[in-house]
Amino acid sequence: MEKRMKNEQSALHDVNTTIRTIKRISTLIGLLTSPYVLIAIVIAAIGGLLLIVSFLPFLIFADPDNLRTEYSSGVGYYATQLDSDGTLYQWPVPSIATISSYFGERDIGEGTESHGGIDIADGAANTENQPIYAMAAGTVIVAGAASGFGQAIYIDHGEGLITKYGHLSTVMDVSVGDQVLKGQRIGFIGAGKVGRSTGPHLHFQVELDGRKVNPLIYVSPPVMGNVPIAFTYHPLNLDAMITFLKARNSALANEQILSMIDRAGRSQNIDPHLLLAITGQEQSFVPANHPHASEIIRNPWNVFGCWCSGKGATLQTEEAAAIAAKTIVKLSQGLPAGRDPVQWLVARDNPSGYYASDTGWWIGVSKFFKALLEAEE
Numbered sequence: 001m002e003k004r005m006k007n008e009q010s011a012l013h014d015v016n017t018t019i020r021t022i023k024r025i026s027t028l029i030g031l032l033t034s035p036y037v038l039i040a041i042v043i044a045a046i047g048g049l050l051l052i053v054s055f056l057p058f059l060i061f062a063d064p065d066n067l068r069t070e071y072s073s074g075v076g077y078y079a080t081q082l083d084s085d086g087t088l089y090q091w092p093v094p095s096i097a098t099i100s101s102y103f104g105e106r107d108i109g110e111g112t113e114s115h116g117g118i119d120i121a122d123g124a125a126n127t128e129n130q131p132i133y134a135m136a137a138g139t140v141i142v143a144g145a146a147s148g149f150g151q152a153i154y155i156d157h158g159e160g161l162i163t164k165y166g167h168l169s170t171v172m173d174v175s176v177g178d179q180v181l182k183g184q185r186i187g188f189i190g191a192g193k194v195g196r197s198t199g200p201h202l203h204f205q206v207e208l209d210g211r212k213v214n215p216l217i218y219v220s221p222p223v224m225g226n227v228p229i230a231f232t233y234h235p236l237n238l239d240a241m242i243t244f245l246k247a248r249n250s251a252l253a254n255e256q257i258l259s260m261i262d263r264a265g266r267s268q269n270i271d272p273h274l275l276l277a278i279t280g281q282e283q284s285f286v287p288a289n290h291p292h293a294s295e296i297i298r299n300p301w302n303v304f305g306c307w308c309s310g311k312g313a314t315l316q317t318e319e320a321a322a323i324a325a326k327t328i329v330k331l332s333q334g335l336p337a338g339r340d341p342v343q344w345l346v347a348r349d350n351p352s353g354y355y356a357s358d359t360g361w362w363i364g365v366s367k368f369f370k371a372l373l374e375a376e377e
Contacts, residue, residue, distance in 0.1 A: 081218045083182065087260070087318045089135045089218045090183045092165060092204050094233060094266045096130060097221035098122045100201060103214040116212040117164070117205030127200045128191040133183050133266070135163045135206075135219060140178045140186075149203060150195025153186050160210070166203035167194040183263040222268045227332050228341040233269045236262045237376045241276070244375040250285035251293040252276070252300070257317055264321030270328050273372040275301070275321055280368035281361055283307075303327065331355060342366045 083089050091097075101119035105112050121127045138157035142164075146152035149166030153174065156162050165187065172187040174180060189202050197203075206215040238258050245253035252258065258272075265272030279285055279300035286296045296307050297317060301324035304312035315323070331345045331352050339347070343362040346354045355361065 083136055086316065088220075088267070088322065090133050090263060091219045091222055091267055092132045092135060092163075093120050093130055093189070093202055094133065094222055094269055096120050096122045096127065096202075099221065103212075103216065117166075117203050118215050119201045119203055121199070121201035124192075124200050127189055127202075129169060130189045130202075131185050132165055132168070132187055132189060132202055134180045134186050136161070136182045138163075138180060140174045140176055140180060143172055143174055143176050143178075143187075146195075148196045150197070151190060152195075155180060155186075160208055162207045164203070164205040164207070166205070167197050167201060169194075181259075183259070183266065227269060227329055228335060230341055231271055231274055231328065231332060233266050234271050234273065235266070236272050236276075238262075240376045241372070244372065245285060248285050249288050251288040251290070251297050252279060252286055253288075257297060260318035261321045264318050264325050267322055268325035268329055270325040272321075274328065274365075274369055275324055276372055277365050277368035278324065278355075281364040282356075327355060340366070342369065 081089070098121060099118050100121040101115055103115060103118055105114055134155055136155075136157045138155040138161075140153060141156045141162075142152060142154035144151060146154075146166065149164075149168075151168040151170055151172075152164060152166040153168060153172065154162060154164050167190050169188040169190045173184075174186045180186060189200055191200055193199060204215050204219075206213050206218055236258055238255055241258055242253045242255065252261075261275050262272045265275055276285075282302050283296055283300040286293055286300050290296065292308070295313070299307035299312050299315045299317075299320040301320055302312065303315065303320050303323045304310060306312050312320075328345065331350060331354065332341065333352055334350070335341055335344050340362070342365050344350055345365075346356050346359055346361050348354065348359070
């Protein structure tokens, strides 16, 4: 009898447990079907969808070069440090983008050694006597014989930052004590074996507070690509350009602005005359009496769509010029034989895209490009 009562109590407990579970499920179903809960779920779903839609174009169209900021040995090198004025540092050999030996441990055939800089070279024929340029403004503290380097130039940039340029020609543009500007030519890569070397190259070294650091934190090789010969870098004659632009009442008729455009062109092996020609087509060389001239001169190439809004309104002149130069390099790829290189920049059959929506854009740019070059003759 006692055993039977226990079995009945156990069965009753199981029934009660089942009933409570059913009630909880019913309550949960009731909550989920409540109009307020359904509204909250719908709002959350819409919010998530809007978030995806907002970031999808960025993820699809963003330039991977602008997304990566860290250095990894061998490939994928992106400068992370900017100069004190907020602009990029100058790559020391604009005509060569090849790094033949990286910073850090390297195999020299008889074991390994610590390499305190990077070597820049592209075969003897393309390396010997190539001009080199100062990474940043500073004071020349060595210009001549240097142990291991044969001939070298050292520049003190202040605040503990020093750059060293080794294996140079004896022909130099600077002497000890000279003040140099960023992007100023300082000398040439030596011919043959200069100092302790196996062949012509530039050893480029950066030191911070007496410690050797990876130069690729400060500089990045230019994107060379197959740029048409007509687009390759030729330095601006600043006096001639200022005269040309002043005759057009241009706000660009300024030595500092033109120097920034020249540096940006040199960094990508693009003729700065072409960059100026584009400002002529895009902004009529920025008339000095334009009410927004001071803003337009920071981005007269309308990179990122317009000088007036969005990211295009946040740029400085040298930064915008460098982006325009990189765009020209990208769009110049795959130029078909017989096609005008300027027209190819806006051609609708260009697989890399086009610079401007106006298909006649190239006619004006070509006219200005020719006029700018003739102004220096």
